[in-house]
Amino acid sequence: MPVLVINSNVPSDRVEQSDLLQALSKAISQYVLVTLNLGVPLSFGGTEEPAAYGTLLSIGAISPSQNKNTSKLVSDILQAKLSVPPKRFYLSVRWLCLLV
Structure with a gap:
């Protein structure tokens, strides 16, 4: 199961979190765990x-x-949902290989 974790400095009271969770889940996979951490102190590019x-x-x-x-x-x-411009977003993609 994929896992997507999003951290943002956008305050949670400015976001319809359920709507955002559904949009992210739909974009990634039917079976995905999405976690939102909003209102996180975050500086990107010095601002x-x-x-x-x-x-x-x-x-x-x-x-x-x-x-x-x-x-x-x-x-x-x-x-669309957080008003975060693409140039102020970074996604780290990692894959896990399970050895059984």
Whole structure:
């Protein structure tokens, strides 16, 4: 199951969190765990304007094209729902290989 964690300095009282969770879940996968950490003290590029940082963990490899597409989908949602410009968002994509 993929896991998406979003940290942002946008205050939680300015966000319809349920709507944001649903949009992010739909963008990533039907089976994804999404966690929002809003109102986090965060400086990006030396300013405290709206910004966000995300981590996406997945079991199995994520191709460069999937990475680019997923990053754009998440960035578009954060711009629409949190007013975080794409240049003030960073997504770290990691994949886990399970050995059984």
